[in-house]
Amino acid sequence: MINFDYIRVSTPTAAVDALAKDKAAQWIAGGTNLIDLMKKGVLNPQKLVDINNLPLKEIRKEGKVLRIGALALNSDVSEHELVLQSQPLLAQALKAGASQQIRNMATVGGNMMQRTRCPYFYNPDMPCNKREPGTGCGALKGFNRMHAIFGTSDKCIAVHPSDMCIALVALDATVLVAGPKGERRIPFQNFHRLPGELPQRDNTLERGELILGLEIPDNPFADHVHYLKVRDRSSYAFALVSVAAALALKGKTIQDVRLGMGGVAHKPWRLVEAESFLKGKQATEAVFREAANLAMRGAKGYGQNNFKLKLGPNTIVEALKKATEKA
Amino acid sequence: MDKEFFFDKQAKDPIERVGGRAKVTGAALYTADQQFQNLAYGFLVGSTVAKGRIKSIDTKAAERAPGVLAVITHQNAPKIPGYQTGRDPAKPPTAGQPLRIFYNEEIFYYDQPIALVIADTYERVLHAAKLVKAQYEKGVFQTELGSNLAKAKIPTGPRFEDYKRGEVDGYKNAPVKVEQEYYHPIEVHNPMELGNTLAHWESDQKLMVYTKTQGVEATRKSISDAFKLPPENITVHAEQIGGAFGMGLRTWPYEIAAVMGAQKVGRPLKLVLHREQMFTNVGYRPATQQKIGIGATPDGKLVGITHEAYANTSSYEEFTEATVNLTQFLYACPNVTTRYRLVPLNMCTPIWMRGPGEATGSFALESAMDELAFALNLDPIELRNRNHADVDPEKNQPWSSKYLTECFQMGAEKIGWKNRKLQPRTAQEGDWLVGYGMGTGAFGAMRWAATVKARLQPDGSLLLQCSVNDMGPGTATMMTAVATEAMGLTPAKVRIQMGSTGLPPGPTQGGSNVTATVGAAVNDVCTALKEQIATLLSKEGSRFHTANVHGVKVDDLLFAEGAVSLKQNPAIKMTYTELLQQNGLSVLEQTRESKGQQQQYSMYSFSVHFVKLRVHKPTGRIKIDHVVSCADAGTIVSPTTAASQMIGGAVGGIGMAMMEDLVIDHRFGRPINNNLADYHVPVNADIPNVDVVFVGKKDPYINQMGSKGLGEIALIGMAPAIANAVFNATGKRIRTLPITPDKLMEG
Incomplete structure (x- = not known):
C-alpha cells in the first residue's frame, strides 16, 4: 500500500474544488472498486477525497421524473418503493449485480464509474492499453471469453461490467454532473464511450466533473420488464450476456419497447434497431427472434467469446418473452 | 453395550459440533489471529x-x-x-x-x-x-498440459507401472464399445x-x-x-x-x-x-487428460476397460495420485489396462485435493460407464448391477464390507430415479430440459496409527488428548461421540485437547483416515480406562465385590450417566467422582496407541451420488434441483458432522463439475483468474437440497466401531453424476469440465 492523503468534504462545490486544486487526487465513495484497484497497483492516487458526506443520497419523484442521488446506495435503490413502483427494471438489474454486501457499500455514481473486470487491466505486469496506453491488448489474442462483441477496437475489447447501467441505458436516464465549468446534463447513452483509440477513457466525463445524480423519466413499461443475466454461477459473477427488456403492450401489440444489453460492449449497449423494428409488431417469439437477429448485426467474436454471438440473440428473445409474460 | 447399535443414541440425539460456537462467533483463534509481543x-x-x-x-x-x-x-x-x-x-x-x-x-x-x-x-x-x-x-516455459503430452513419462517407482489384468486393451474385442477422452483443468483448493x-x-x-x-x-x-x-x-x-482440502x-x-x-x-x-x-505456491488439483476405452457384450457384461491418464506435475518433482486406480477394482471385468503418465510443467508442484486422483478418475470412468449404458440402451444402474464386483477383482480377495447395491437402491428411491427417461432429451418443462444422473465413488478405507491419552478427572469429566487436528470435518465432535458412548458421559463432560505437538501423536488429517484411526484409539483408550475401573472395583472392600461377584469384568458393568453400575444389580452403582475418591486417586489416566492391522480383506468406502437437474435450452444455464448422496462408510459415529461433510463434498463436486477452472495465459505462464471473484466456486444459490443417506452398516474388520472414512467419497463421483444428468437432459455429452452455459446453449 502506498501512502496517500485522505480528506472529507461535505458539499459538491468543495468536492469539485478539491480535485481542481490537486491533479493527483481522486474521489472515493463506496470504494468497492477503487480499493481493489489501489491494492492491485492499477491506480495510485496521492489523495483520496471522501465524498460520502455530500447530500446526494435522495431518491424522490419530481413531477414525471425519478431522481436518484449519486450517493444513494445500490441496496437502498434496489429496495426503494418508488423504484419498485415506477422503475422495476432498475431494481431487478441492481439486484443481479455483485453481492448484497457489495451493494450495501456501492453507490449509484460509483457503479457508473466502475472499471472493466478484464484480467489484463488488473495486472500491472501484463499488457493493457486501458491501464497503460501503448502496451497492447492482452485479451485480443488471450483470455477473451468474457469480452466484447460490439464496438470493439484493436486497442481494447473490454466490457463494461455494470448491471445497473444496462437498465439505465434502456430507461433513457439522464446523468447530472457538476464540474469546474458548472453543471451539465448527459444523456445516459452518451455517458459511457467505446474504446476506439482511447481505451483509457471509459466515459465522457471531463477531469474534475462530479456525478450529482440521475433522472429517469416516467415510462409505460412498469408492467412488462425483465432483466435477464446469464452467468457462470447464480450470484456474484459478471454477465456472460445480460439483457434489460421493457415493453409497453396493448393486447399483443408492442406500443413501445426498450432494450439494453450487457457483457457485450465497452459501454451499456442499447439495441436501437431492434427497438424500432419491434414497435407496432406483435409480441411473438418469431418477431422477437427477428429483432434479436437485427440487434446482432455487426457483432464480432474473438475466439473464446464466439458463443456470445449465439447466446446474445437467445438472451434477447428470452428477456422479451419474460417481459411479455409479466402481469 | 450392544455393538450392533453402538451409535444408535447418536442417531436419535446427535451432539452438536464441538467448537462450532467459537467458530461462528469469531472466538476461535487461527494462526493469523495469534498475537505476540514484538x-x-x-x-x-x-x-x-x-x-x-x-x-x-x-x-x-x-x-x-x-x-x-x-x-x-x-x-x-x-x-x-x-x-x-x-x-x-x-x-x-x-x-x-x-x-x-x-x-x-x-x-x-x-x-x-x-x-x-x-x-x-x-x-x-x-x-x-x-x-x-x-x-x-x-x-x-511450458504451462499447458495438452500441448506437452509428448513429454509424458511414467512416474518413478514400481507402483506406477502399467496395470494389466487379462488381455491388454481387451475392450477392443467387445461387440459394444465406447472410446472417449475427458479433460478437467487445474482446480485450486482455496x-x-x-x-x-x-x-x-x-x-x-x-x-x-x-x-x-x-x-x-x-x-x-x-x-x-x-x-x-x-x-x-x-x-x-x-x-x-x-x-x-488437502493443501x-x-x-x-x-x-x-x-x-x-x-x-x-x-x-x-x-x-x-x-x-x-x-493460486501459485501451495499446490492444486492437476489438470488431467484421460482416455477411456470400455467394451461390453450386448447384454451389458463388461469385456474390458482401458484407462489412461496424463496429469501435470512440476518441472522439479513428480506428484502422483491414484487417478486410474478406481478402474482396477470398481467393476467385475476380466480385461483391465491402466496407464498413468506425468507431464512436467513450469508450475508449482500439485498436491492432493479432496477426493484426489479418484475424483479425477471417476469423472472419466463414470462418464464412460454412462456412455456405455446409453450405447447398450440400458439403465446406468442396471449396467452397474450387472457388473457388480462381489470380490475385489484387483487383489482377488473379499471386501471387508461393501454395501454399494444398497446405496444404489436407497439413492434411486430418494431421487425418484423411476422418473428418469432412458432416452435422453425426452423430459421437458417449458424451455427446460430435465435430466437425472448418477456416479459411483470409492476410496480406500484407511486406518493408520494414533495415540490417545484419556484422563478421568475428579469432577467426573473426561479429558482426551491427541495431536490430530481438525480442518473442518468435526474431528473433536467425532472423538466426543465415541467417548460419550464408551464411557456413558454427556458431551459436556468430555473435553478434547488436540491440534498441537506435545500431545500424544495422532495422524495427519488426510485420506479420510481420521475417524477410523483416532475414533478407534479413543475407543481403545476408553476400554483401557474401563478395564482399570473394573480392576479397582474388584478390590477387597469394593461395593461391587459381593458374594456372587469376585472379580468384576468390564462386561459385567454398565457405564452410563457418569457412573458405573453392575449389570446384574444396577443398584450397585458409583459415580466416577466417587470412584476416584474411594480409591484415593486424583485422576485415572490411560494412554493407548492403536493402529490398523494387515487384513486379508480389501477395505473401501463407497458412495453413489444422484443428481436431478434442468438445463435451460436458450441460455445453457444449469439448475440443479436435487442431490442425493449415499454412502457406505460403515458405522456413522457423528451423524450431524458426517452429514455436513457429505454436503460439503457435494458442493465441492458441483464446483468441480460446473465452475472450477484455473485459467492460465500460456503466453505468460501465469494464472489470470487468481482471485475469488474470477475463480468460481458455488454460491449458496447454486446449491439445491442435498439429501444425505448413510447405509450405516458396520464394517466388521476395520475397527471396533466399524467405521470407514467419508471425506473423499463425499466428492468422488459427483462430477460425473452431473455430467451424466446433463447428457440425460440434453443429449449432449460434455467431456471437458467445467460445464458452463456456453457449452449447453442451443441456437
Missing part, C-alpha cells in the same frame, strides 16, 4: 517469469522503506542445513527435488518466491515488497483461511510454530529435518484450521521461509500468504 511481519515477493534465472535482484529500495527489518533473497539467505543434503525432507512421497526456497537463482514457475521482506507492520511489509525488483534471464505461519524462536535451539497444516507431527518432522533441530525442541500448533498435506516453502525469517530478525514472525499466492 511481532514482525513477512511477505513473499514472487518471480514475474515462469522459468529462468535471477540475473540481479535489487532490494535497496525495500531495505530503505519505513519499518523494514530485513530482506532475504538467495544471495543472503541463511543456509538451511537440510537443504545441503540435496533432499529436502519437506517432501510428499514423490520423486524429484522439492523446491528449496532462496536456495539459488533458478526459477521454476511464475510467482516462485524470490525474496522475503520483513517489517514491523503488515502494511509496511506489503509496501516494501512491491519495491523489490529483479532482472531475469528468461527461459522457455480454503477461506490463507496459508499462514507464525514462527517464534524462543531460544536458538527452541522453536514454536503456528501454521496451517493438516498434520502437526508431519510439519514438525519437516522443520526438524530442515533446520536440524531435535523434534522435541519444536512445538507446532494448528488448533484451528479454516479449511484446507495442508505437506510443508510448503513459505513455511520454511517464515522460520528462516524469524531466525534472521530474532523476533517472532508472521507470514500470511496473499490470496493470489494461494
Whole structure:
C-alpha cells in the first residue's frame, strides 16, 4: 500500500474544488472498486477525497421524473418503493449485480464509474492499453471469453461490467454532473464511450466533473420488464450476456419497447434497431427472434467469446418473452 | 453395550459440533489471529517469469522503506542445513527435488518466491515488497498440459507401472464399445483461511510454530529435518484450521521461509500468504487428460476397460495420485489396462485435493460407464448391477464390507430415479430440459496409527488428548461421540485437547483416515480406562465385590450417566467422582496407541451420488434441483458432522463439475483468474437440497466401531453424476469440465 492523503468534504462545490486544486487526487465513495484497484497497483492516487458526506443520497419523484442521488446506495435503490413502483427494471438489474454486501457499500455514481473486470487491466505486469496506453491488448489474442462483441477496437475489447447501467441505458436516464465549468446534463447513452483509440477513457466525463445524480423519466413499461443475466454461477459473477427488456403492450401489440444489453460492449449497449423494428409488431417469439437477429448485426467474436454471438440473440428473445409474460 | 447399535443414541440425539460456537462467533483463534509481543511481519515477493534465472535482484529500495527489518533473497539467505543434503525432507512421497526456497537463482514457475521482506507492520511489509525488483534471464516455459503430452513419462517407482489384468486393451474385442477422452483443468483448493505461519524462536535451539497444516507431527518432522533441530525442541500448533482440502498435506516453502525469517530478525514472525499466492505456491488439483476405452457384450457384461491418464506435475518433482486406480477394482471385468503418465510443467508442484486422483478418475470412468449404458440402451444402474464386483477383482480377495447395491437402491428411491427417461432429451418443462444422473465413488478405507491419552478427572469429566487436528470435518465432535458412548458421559463432560505437538501423536488429517484411526484409539483408550475401573472395583472392600461377584469384568458393568453400575444389580452403582475418591486417586489416566492391522480383506468406502437437474435450452444455464448422496462408510459415529461433510463434498463436486477452472495465459505462464471473484466456486444459490443417506452398516474388520472414512467419497463421483444428468437432459455429452452455459446453449 502506498501512502496517500485522505480528506472529507461535505458539499459538491468543495468536492469539485478539491480535485481542481490537486491533479493527483481522486474521489472515493463506496470504494468497492477503487480499493481493489489501489491494492492491485492499477491506480495510485496521492489523495483520496471522501465524498460520502455530500447530500446526494435522495431518491424522490419530481413531477414525471425519478431522481436518484449519486450517493444513494445500490441496496437502498434496489429496495426503494418508488423504484419498485415506477422503475422495476432498475431494481431487478441492481439486484443481479455483485453481492448484497457489495451493494450495501456501492453507490449509484460509483457503479457508473466502475472499471472493466478484464484480467489484463488488473495486472500491472501484463499488457493493457486501458491501464497503460501503448502496451497492447492482452485479451485480443488471450483470455477473451468474457469480452466484447460490439464496438470493439484493436486497442481494447473490454466490457463494461455494470448491471445497473444496462437498465439505465434502456430507461433513457439522464446523468447530472457538476464540474469546474458548472453543471451539465448527459444523456445516459452518451455517458459511457467505446474504446476506439482511447481505451483509457471509459466515459465522457471531463477531469474534475462530479456525478450529482440521475433522472429517469416516467415510462409505460412498469408492467412488462425483465432483466435477464446469464452467468457462470447464480450470484456474484459478471454477465456472460445480460439483457434489460421493457415493453409497453396493448393486447399483443408492442406500443413501445426498450432494450439494453450487457457483457457485450465497452459501454451499456442499447439495441436501437431492434427497438424500432419491434414497435407496432406483435409480441411473438418469431418477431422477437427477428429483432434479436437485427440487434446482432455487426457483432464480432474473438475466439473464446464466439458463443456470445449465439447466446446474445437467445438472451434477447428470452428477456422479451419474460417481459411479455409479466402481469 | 450392544455393538450392533453402538451409535444408535447418536442417531436419535446427535451432539452438536464441538467448537462450532467459537467458530461462528469469531472466538476461535487461527494462526493469523495469534498475537505476540514484538511481532514482525513477512511477505513473499514472487518471480514475474515462469522459468529462468535471477540475473540481479535489487532490494535497496525495500531495505530503505519505513519499518523494514530485513530482506532475504538467495544471495543472503541463511543456509538451511537440510537443504545441503540435496533432499529436502519437506517432501510428499514423490520423486524429484522439492523446491528449496532462496536456495539459488533458478526459477521454476511464475510467482516462485524470490525474496522475503520483513517489517514491523503488515502494511509496511506489503509496501516494501512491491519495491523489490529483479532482472531475469528468461527461459522457455511450458504451462499447458495438452500441448506437452509428448513429454509424458511414467512416474518413478514400481507402483506406477502399467496395470494389466487379462488381455491388454481387451475392450477392443467387445461387440459394444465406447472410446472417449475427458479433460478437467487445474482446480485450486482455496480454503477461506490463507496459508499462514507464525514462527517464534524462543531460544536458538527452541522453536514454536503456528501454521496451517493438516498434520502437526508431519510439519514438525519437516522443520526438524530442515533446520536440524531435535523434534522435541519444536512445538507446532494448528488448533484451528479454516479449511484446507488437502493443501495442508505437506510443508510448503513459505513455511520454511517464515522460520528462516524469524531466525534472521530474532523476533517472532508472521507470514500470511496473499490470496493470489494461494493460486501459485501451495499446490492444486492437476489438470488431467484421460482416455477411456470400455467394451461390453450386448447384454451389458463388461469385456474390458482401458484407462489412461496424463496429469501435470512440476518441472522439479513428480506428484502422483491414484487417478486410474478406481478402474482396477470398481467393476467385475476380466480385461483391465491402466496407464498413468506425468507431464512436467513450469508450475508449482500439485498436491492432493479432496477426493484426489479418484475424483479425477471417476469423472472419466463414470462418464464412460454412462456412455456405455446409453450405447447398450440400458439403465446406468442396471449396467452397474450387472457388473457388480462381489470380490475385489484387483487383489482377488473379499471386501471387508461393501454395501454399494444398497446405496444404489436407497439413492434411486430418494431421487425418484423411476422418473428418469432412458432416452435422453425426452423430459421437458417449458424451455427446460430435465435430466437425472448418477456416479459411483470409492476410496480406500484407511486406518493408520494414533495415540490417545484419556484422563478421568475428579469432577467426573473426561479429558482426551491427541495431536490430530481438525480442518473442518468435526474431528473433536467425532472423538466426543465415541467417548460419550464408551464411557456413558454427556458431551459436556468430555473435553478434547488436540491440534498441537506435545500431545500424544495422532495422524495427519488426510485420506479420510481420521475417524477410523483416532475414533478407534479413543475407543481403545476408553476400554483401557474401563478395564482399570473394573480392576479397582474388584478390590477387597469394593461395593461391587459381593458374594456372587469376585472379580468384576468390564462386561459385567454398565457405564452410563457418569457412573458405573453392575449389570446384574444396577443398584450397585458409583459415580466416577466417587470412584476416584474411594480409591484415593486424583485422576485415572490411560494412554493407548492403536493402529490398523494387515487384513486379508480389501477395505473401501463407497458412495453413489444422484443428481436431478434442468438445463435451460436458450441460455445453457444449469439448475440443479436435487442431490442425493449415499454412502457406505460403515458405522456413522457423528451423524450431524458426517452429514455436513457429505454436503460439503457435494458442493465441492458441483464446483468441480460446473465452475472450477484455473485459467492460465500460456503466453505468460501465469494464472489470470487468481482471485475469488474470477475463480468460481458455488454460491449458496447454486446449491439445491442435498439429501444425505448413510447405509450405516458396520464394517466388521476395520475397527471396533466399524467405521470407514467419508471425506473423499463425499466428492468422488459427483462430477460425473452431473455430467451424466446433463447428457440425460440434453443429449449432449460434455467431456471437458467445467460445464458452463456456453457449452449447453442451443441456437
